[in-house]
Amino acid sequence: MTQSTNTNPSFQLLLTVTEQTILELGCNKATLQEIMNRTGLSKGAIYHYVKSKDELFSLILEARMQSVNEKFHAAVNQAKPGELIGPLQVITEGIIPQITDEKDVSNIIFVYLLSRRDDPRIQEILQRNHQYSLELAVKWIQIGQQYHVIPEHLDAHTVASSFLLYVYGLRVQRMIVPNASGVDGRQLFEFFYRTLRVT
Structure with missing residues (x-):
């Protein structure tokens, strides 16, 4: 996703309306035609950004x-040295x-795409989304190492992979057992804080 695409008003409208449509109708009934009707965008305008609704769903993820990445960088810029x-x-x-x-x-989309992973196009979308998330997580850890708040001996790729494994596990657990007493934000924060502060 390029910066120019990310801030384009038509693209933002497309993402917002698609999210609303999914929440109202679910992924199966959120067709490109329904999204065109709701956004007022032409088929050509939508196909300028994506080739399919599945690709559009992936762009929401x-x-x-x-968005988390942008907030992270803003927090890094405001943080005191070593924080x-x-x-x-x-x-x-x-x-x-x-x-x-x-x-x-995002959970609704994740489960929908995961349930269709036998389709090679969906598998490619899932792998691309995973790679994008992994690259962001690696960069977050490397930035922490550059600022000397995360030990340099930690392998950024290994820690990022563990982070994603943990996140995927939580996501799947909540899909299977929605009311399970699981990890909350504070517990996840403490877990990763302890992991990243290992000397």
Whole structure:
């Protein structure tokens, strides 16, 4: 997702209306035709951004991660030297609602795409989304290392992979057992804070 696309009003309208449509109708009934009707955008305008509704759904997941990323960078810029708490809180506060609320649009999309992973196009979308999330997580850890708040000996890729494994696990758990007493934002924050402060 490019910066120009990210801030384009038509693109933002497309994402917002698609989210609302999914919440109202579910992923199966949220057709591109329904989204065109609701946005007033032409088929050509939508196909300028995506080739399918599944790709559009994936862009919503990316936009959610990009929003967390932007808030993370803002927190890093405001943090005192050597401070990890603020930026890490931004990440956990941005991600926890997405993965623990089974009615959150990102969970609805995730389950929908995961249920269709036998389709090679969907598998590619899932892999691309995973790679995007992994690259962001690696960058977050590397920034922490550059600011000397995360030990340099920690392998950023390994820690980021563990973070995503934990997040995916929580997401799937909440889909299977919505009322399970699980990890909340504070607990996730403390877990990753302890992990990243290991010396």
